[in-house]
Amino acid sequence: MPSSRSLAPTGVDLSEDKRPLIVAVSVMTWILAFTTLMLRIAGRKIKGLNLWLDDWFIIVALVAALAHVSGMAGYATSRGVGQHVWAGKPDATYAWALGLFIAEICYTITMWTTKLSILAFYWRSFGIWSSMRWPIWLLSGIVSAWAIAVVLVTTLQCSPTRAIWAQYDPINPLSPSDYHCDVDQIQFFYGNAVPTIITDVLLMILPLPYVWRLHLPAGGKLALSGVFLVGICVTIVSVVRLVLLQPKNLVYPDITWNFVPAGILSIVEGNIAIVCACLPFCRPVLSKVSVGFIDLTPLSRSNPKHDKDISQEGTGRVWDTWGLENYGTSRTNARGTKQSIETDERPFARLPDDGSDHGIGVGIKPSFIKLQDMSTN
Numbered sequence: 530m531p532s533s534r535s536l537a538p539t540g541v542d543l544s545e546d547k548r549p550l551i552v553a554v555s556v557m558t559w560i561l562a563f564t565t566l567m568l569r570i571a572g573r574k575i576k577g578l579n580l581w582l583d584d585w586f587i588i589v590a591l592v593a594a595l596a597h598v599s600g601m602a603g604y605a606t607s608r609g610v611g612q613h614v615w616a617g618k619p620d621a622t623y624a625w626a627l628g629l630f631i632a633e634i635c636y637t638i639t640m641w642t643t644k645l646s647i648l649a650f651y652w653r654s655f656g657i658w659s660s661m662r663w664p665i666w667l668l669s670g671i672v673s674a675w676a677i678a679v680v681l682v683t684t685l686q687c688s689p690t691r692a693i694w695a696q697y698d699p700i701n702p703l704s705p706s707d708y709h710c711d712v713d714q715i716q717f718f719y720g721n722a723v724p725t726i727i728t729d730v731l732l733m734i735l736p737l738p739y740v741w742r743l744h745l746p747a748g749g750k751l752a753l754s755g756v757f758l759v760g761i762c763v764t765i766v767s768v769v770r771l772v773l774l775q776p777k778n779l780v781y782p783d784i785t786w787n788f789v790p791a792g793i794l795s796i797v798e799g800n801i802a803i804v805c806a807c808l809p810f811c812r813p814v815l816s817k818v819s820v821g822f823i824d825l826t827p828l829s830r831s832n833p834k835h836d837k838d839i840s841q842e843g844t845g846r847v848w849d850t851w852g853l854e855n856y857g858t859s860r861t862n863a864r865g866t867k868q869s870i871e872t873d874e875r876p877f878a879r880l881p882d883d884g885s886d887h888g889i890g891v892g893i894k895p896s897f898i899k900l901q902d903m904s905t906n
Contacts, residue, residue, distance in 0.1 A: 537615040548611035554793050555602035559594055566591050571814045575615035583653065584725065586646035594799045598629035601792055605773035612794075614785045619699040620830035621785045626694035632795060633721075634681045639799035640725060643677035643806050645669060647732055647760075655739045666734055666902055668728065677726050681874075686712035713785045718791075722771040729764040733757060756809045765801045770794035 537543055566587060573580060580588075605628030608615020615898075627866070648665050655661040687693045692708030703734050773791045 531903060541613055543613055543616040546612055548606040551606050551611050551793055552602045555598045555796045559598045560798050562591055562594060562800040562803035565804045568811035569807040572810050574755055583646045583649035586642045586649060590639045590803050592641040593635045596794055597632055597635035597799060599626050604628055610785045611789055612782050617785055623694055623697040625785045627698050630693050634680060636795050637676050637679045641672055641803045646806055650839060651736055655736055668731060672728055678861060679721055685894060686710055688777045718774045722767060726764060726767045733760050760805045761804055763798060766794055766798040766801060782834045
């Protein structure tokens with residue numbers, strides 16, 4: 530395997546080094562993910578509540594993301610991934626292949642558990658609607674089937690599995706007669722990325738019809754919709770990574786250099802997915818920190834009709850009355866009443882299942898809906 534500087538093609542600058550970029554981006558985005566998760570957990574504690582299923586799923590995602598970062602930004606870069614193969618250590622390609630194997634497994638677990646966390650939150654928030662339950666179960670099955678398929682293909686792409694990296698061993702490489710690899714890497718990467726993008730989009734749009742059934746001013750509905758659409762950042766990263774997965778970037782021998790952009794984006798995608806899943810739940814901590822500095826919750830009420838409809842007890846703020854201010858609490862105020870609805874940790878009250886445009890307590894006799902207990906607290 531060519532590794533000597535003297536064998537480098539003409540025009541290749543062997544002083545180029547992307548390892549600092551790999552380490553910096555990987556570590557910084559993981560720290561950001563860790564920070565938002567800690568804020569999420571702190572918010573639960575501020576509310577005096579235990580962690581629920583969606584919280585545990587995202588914790589697993591963060592651990593898998595750490596393993597991903599360690600494999601690529603730690604081990605692989607230490608052996609020369611991020612440099613041209615002729616400038617790296619003799620086992621640079623071996624380290625790339627092993628690091629890629631680890632990355633594929635960890636990336637899959639990260640994205641899978643992050644999406645399950647989001648779906649678990651949807652169940653807690655909107656599961657009272659029977660029409661919302663089956664899409665949640667369906668999407669859970671789809672993302673789980675995708676994860677199982679990717680892990681199986683990754684593990685079984687070569688026989689024996691260790692041939693994935695052992696064929697590049699600079700000291701004792703496997704002989705071609707001792708293994709066979711039947712998976713086209715380019716097709717596999719596309720087959721991995723496309724379902725990820727599709728499920729990202731479905732996850733973003735799934736709750737929107739139910740948000741718009743809540744009795745809120747238009748600005749409030751837009752604000753809540755924006756919370757659920759924040760995941761578009763992850764979709765953008767996924768699309769860019771898919772574009773970068775060109776055959777020329779997987780050409781041996783300079784794979785340790787060519788694959789860097791796609792490798793970095795796979796780490797960023799997982800870490801940012803965790804951030805997007807946690808951001809909506811950081812508000813309890815941010816609200817405490819912001820006291821005396823800035824009000825994070827105001828929602829202007831320019832429509833007099835809305836002023837009249839809003840409870841005398843309410844503040845007119847989306848987050849205070851309907852949104853994530855009450856995430857993780859046991860009670861949610863109902864618009865148009867001076868009482869509260871038991872929510873069993875659901876952050877949103879709802880419209881009646883008859884599809885009526887009338888909100889609870891607005892123009893009708895106040896009624897209260899007991900929400901099914903979905904928590905373990």
